[in-house]
Amino acid sequence: MAEFKEVSPNASVGEKLLNWVDNRFPASKMYKEHLSEYYAPKNFNFWYFFGSLALLVLVIQIVTGIFLVMHYKPDAALAFGSVEYIMRDVPWGWLIRYMHSTGASAFFIVVYLHMYRGLIYGSYRKPRELVWVFGCAIFLCLMAEAFMGYLLPWGQMSYWGAQVIVNLFSAIPFIGPDLSLLIRGDYVVGDATLNRFFSFHVIAVPLVLLGLVVAHIIALHEVGSNNPDGVEIKGPNAPKDANGHPLDGVPFHPYYSVHDILGVSGFLIVFSAIVFFAPEFGGYFLEYNNFIPADPLKTPPHIAPVWYFTPFYSMLRAITSEMMYALIACVVGGAFLGVKNIKMPAIAKNAVIGAALVVVLLMLSIDAKFWGVVVMGGAVIILFFLPWLDKCEVKSIRYRPDWHKYLYAVFVVNFIVLAYLGVQPPSPVGERVSQVGTLFYFGFFLLMPWWSRLGQTKPVPDRVTFTPH
Amino acid sequence: MSDTPVDASKRTWLIASTCAGAVGGAAVVVPFVSTFQPSEKAKAAGAAVEVDISTLQPGEKMTVEWRGKPVWIIRRTPEQLETLKKTEGQVADPASDRTAYPTPAYAKNVHRSIKPEVFVGVGICTHLGCSPSDKFQTGPQPSLPDDWQGGFLCPCHGSTFDLAGRVFKNKPAPDNLEVPPHMYLSDTKLLIGEDKKA
Numbered sequence: 001m002a003e004f005k006e007v008s009p010n011a012s013v014g015e016k017l018l019n020w021v022d023n024r025f026p027a028s029k030m031y032k033e034h035l036s037e038y039y040a041p042k043n044f045n046f047w048y049f050f051g052s053l054a055l056l057v058l059v060i061q062i063v064t065g066i067f068l069v070m071h072y073k074p075d076a077a078l079a080f081g082s083v084e085y086i087m088r089d090v091p092w093g094w095l096i097r098y099m100h101s102t103g104a105s106a107f108f109i110v111v112y113l114h115m116y117r118g119l120i121y122g123s124y125r126k127p128r129e130l131v132w133v134f135g136c137a138i139f140l141c142l143m144a145e146a147f148m149g150y151l152l153p154w155g156q157m158s159y160w161g162a163q164v165i166v167n168l169f170s171a172i173p174f175i176g177p178d179l180s181l182l183i184r185g186d187y188v189v190g191d192a193t194l195n196r197f198f199s200f201h202v203i204a205v206p207l208v209l210l211g212l213v214v215a216h217i218i219a220l221h222e223v224g225s226n227n228p229d230g231v232e233i234k235g236p237n238a239p240k241d242a243n244g245h246p247l248d249g250v251p252f253h254p255y256y257s258v259h260d261i262l263g264v265s266g267f268l269i270v271f272s273a274i275v276f277f278a279p280e281f282g283g284y285f286l287e288y289n290n291f292i293p294a295d296p297l298k299t300p301p302h303i304a305p306v307w308y309f310t311p312f313y314s315m316l317r318a319i320t321s322e323m324m325y326a327l328i329a330c331v332v333g334g335a336f337l338g339v340k341n342i343k344m345p346a347i348a349k350n351a352v353i354g355a356a357l358v359v360v361l362l363m364l365s366i367d368a369k370f371w372g373v374v375v376m377g378g379a380v381i382i383l384f385f386l387p388w389l390d391k392c393e394v395k396s397i398r399y400r401p402d403w404h405k406y407l408y409a410v411f412v413v414n415f416i417v418l419a420y421l422g423v424q425p426p427s428p429v430g431e432r433v434s435q436v437g438t439l440f441y442f443g444f445f446l447l448m449p450w451w452s453r454l455g456q457t458k459p460v461p462d463r464v465t466f467t468p469h
Numbered sequence: 470m471s472d473t474p475v476d477a478s479k480r481t482w483l484i485a486s487t488c489a490g491a492v493g494g495a496a497v498v499v500p501f502v503s504t505f506q507p508s509e510k511a512k513a514a515g516a517a518v519e520v521d522i523s524t525l526q527p528g529e530k531m532t533v534e535w536r537g538k539p540v541w542i543i544r545r546t547p548e549q550l551e552t553l554k555k556t557e558g559q560v561a562d563p564a565s566d567r568t569a570y571p572t573p574a575y576a577k578n579v580h581r582s583i584k585p586e587v588f589v590g591v592g593i594c595t596h597l598g599c600s601p602s603d604k605f606q607t608g609p610q611p612s613l614p615d616d617w618q619g620g621f622l623c624p625c626h627g628s629t630f631d632l633a634g635r636v637f638k639n640k641p642a643p644d645n646l647e648v649p650p651h652m653y654l655s656d657t658k659l660l661i662g663e664d665k666k667a
Contacts, residue, residue: 160599164625167598182502186511188537196505297532297539297592299600301624317626322639367643369596425612426627 034221039234039249040256041227043464047121048225049263050114056264057107058213064100065202072152074198076191079154080293098279104146105285106271108308111139119386120408122395123226129387131223134216136384141209143380146308148197148205151189155290156300162197163189164303168316171370188296224249229464230395239463248464284423302425310422311415312376315441317426318434319372324363326439327371331359334446375438382445389445392452394460401455407444414440517662519654522587530603532592535661539592539600540649542659549605549632550586552618553579560635562645570595570647573664581633581648589651589661590634592621596642599625605632621646 007019022028032038071090073082086093115135118124124132151162166189170180185192224234232238233248240246250256280286284307289300305313319327335356339349363371394400397408418437421430518535522542525531530543557563565572565581575583582588592600601621609615612622613629621630626641634646650664 160625164597164599167596181507182505184507185505186507186537187515190511190537192508192511296537297534297600299602299624301602303599303625317641320639320641369641369643372641425624427612431627 034217035253035257036251038221038252039246040225040252041229041231041233041248041464042250042255043227043229043248043466044225044256044259045228047113047117047228049260049267050110050117052260053110053263053267054107054114055213056267057103057110058209060099060103061107062206064096064103065206067096068100069202074152074195076154076194076294079152079194083153095275098275101286102271102275102279102281104149105281105306105308106267106274107142108146110267111142112308115139115383116412118226120397121226121228122230122390122392122397124387125226125230125390125395126387127223128220128226131216131219132387133384134212134219136380138209138212138216139383140380141205141212143309145201145205145209146306148201150306151194151197152201153290154194154294156292156294157287157290157303159189159294159296160299160303161305162193166193168373168376171367171373173366173370176370190296226395227464228396229398229461231460231462231464233464237462248466304423307419307423310420311418312379312422314418314422314434315379315438316372316376317422318431318438319368319375320431320435321368323435323438324368324371326435328360328363330439331356331363375442379438379441382442386445386448389448390452391449392457394457396460398465399458399460401457403455404452407451410440411444515662517660520659520661521657522659523657525587527586528605533661535591535649540661541588541590541592543588543632545580545586545588545632547586549619550580552607553631553633553635555618556620556631556635556637559637560631560645561638561640561643563635565635565645567644569644572645572648573650575664576648579633581635581645583651583653587659588633589648589659591647591649593647594623594625594628594642595636595644595646596623596626596628596640599623601628601630601646604629 004023005019007015011019018028068086071082071086071093073079083097086097088094090096118132118135147161147165151158166180166183169183170176172179181187183193184190185196224232227233231248233246238246238248274281274285280288287304287306289303292300304310335352338352344352392400392404397405414437418434418441421434421437424430515536518533518540520531520533520542522531522544525542525544527544527546528549530541532539532541534540565577572581576589580586580588581590594601601623604610604613604617604622605619607617607619610617612627618631620632621634623629623642628640628642629637630642630646631637634648636642636645649661651659651661652664654660
């Protein structure tokens with residue numbers, strides 16, 4: 001137990017109270033560790049708003065969600081009507097509902113930008129691997145949250161979207177059909193499915209999500225924030241003042257807490273504008289077909305997931321039996337180059353050749369449908385491995401070879417093109433483009449251990465780039 | 470770590486009780502996971518459906534619900550039946566030999582039906598379970614090949630099927646549309662969900 005601290009008898013009531021608490025709970029200690037004495041690099045730029053904004057959107061979603069649950073009915077016969085009831089009859093219900101539905105899209109916008117920041121400044125590199133891994137787990141939870149939440153209004157898109165995604169699991173050989181039955185709880189998406197998705201959406205996944213957010217922040221505060229220069233401000237050689245505080249750092253509170261309020265204000269202006277003037281956002285945030293009650297006998301003529309899932313959905317659609325030949329060629333080529341160019345013992349070479357053969361055989365014997373699911377899942381899972389794929393000498397894009405910048409630009413454009421194709425109806429040209437896009441997406445990550453080493457990096461300064469103003 | 474010697478018997482009991490606890494914990498998972506299975510009520514709801522097709526005109530389609538899924542009944546015109554010969558070479562599994570959704574023996578023929586003109590099939594794409602849309606109009610149109618003979622297009626991932634529910638080659642859907650067990654009670658009365666074998 002820590003030493004019991006006494007305050008002078010003349011101290012104010014507030015001081016006495018705080019001392020009483022501090023002797024029983026580390027209130028002041030935590031305040032210092034995470035706010036008033038948490039040193040963050042002083043050269044944060046615009047990109048650093050999105051972490052705190054993600055936290056803000058999480059709070060918006062939780063609060064509006066709690067109020068929506070008070071009026072919503074998780075019953076296949078009543079769900080659609082209860083959402084319309086919230087929209088029309090509950091006083092201000094429309095506002096709470098639009099905040100929640102817009103919040104879902106806002107969450108993904110903020111999180112995609114937050115992840116992109118991590119990508120360009122190398123914020124996932126040692127020693128921040130776990131910060132990144134927890135973040136990827138949060139992203140997975142968010143996807144689950146969004147998917148299950150979208151079923152709840154029980155509109156046509158809710159119904160058929162859930163039907164498609166749950167059927168993805170039935171593509172897994174042997175256990176698939178039983179697994180999707182277990183997820184649905186019925187032979188078709190129905191009342192049982194709606195009820196369990198409601199339970200997952202309002203309690204199970206949010207609990208996991210909150211735990212992961214805490215882990216994400218604890219891990220971040222343990223290793224310290226990265227910055228646009230990728231310079232370690234708390235490293236053993238970093239300049240420090242007489243008290244051992246980094247010269248390139250500044251306490252989070254009050255500087256960044258106030259700084260983040262600017263971000264919050266900007267965000268809320270845009271957010272409110274959408275909530276009040278364009279809550280459906282042209283059918284991208286709330287799809288028009290979802291204003292039609294679920295009909296198990298008729299799929300709407302054009303179904304597409306909500307925009308934030310579409311890059312991954314495009315990759316799913318790209319895997320046709322024709323595309324499998326391209327993938328087989330990639331596996332064979334990869335194994336050949338690996339064996340030829342990488343130094344390893346003979347047994348490892350044989351293992352690589354054997355593994356490639358097994359994979360090719362599986363690819364030939366299992367339907368393209370299953371591999372589409374593997375590709376879609378792999379596109380998210382591969383993000384977890386980013387810290388170990390990047391072998392560049394420097395962290396930040398600022399000091400990487402110039403052509404890296406172009407490559408990142410192509411990566412972003414490719415991601416947006418895939419997202420665009422995912423909302424479009426299937427077409428032969430779109431299919432080809434998404435196939436090339438899928439190969440590029442995976443090539444970007446899987447070949448990173450090689451390409452990230454190439455080229456001449458620029459010298460990284462000892463101190464962060466910062467001009468006082 | 471302390472230097473106290475390991476008490477072997479205490480350690481044995483610790484390991485044994487930890488294992489017993491883990492087994493108990495794992496056993497508790499079983500009832501929880503079991504609740505995910507379809508309830509007895511859901512299993513019971515699956516009765517066969519009787520359909521009167523006397524008013525179904527050539528070229529028309531009707532949809533009935535069986536086990537929560539759409540079942541299509543189409544009375545094909547002679548011209549439409551003729552197109553099946555043209556699509557024969559373009560479909561992935563012309564003779565319905567794949568076994569994922571086994572085609573009943575009485576429908577394992579060119580037209581995949583008991584009566585040549587009346588097609589009975591589950592209107593659920595074998596890819597990811599969307600319900601394909603009717604594309605009976607022949608000729609070039611969006612998302613379809615120019616030599617389109619009439620059939621179905623799945624709006625989700627673009628799988629196409631001919632008028633016998635056979636999937637075209639190189640599409641995401643691996644299998645032909647399922648033909649449910651069905652039988653004729655009379656010339657115009659169909660029973661979907663049961664056949665003579667059962």
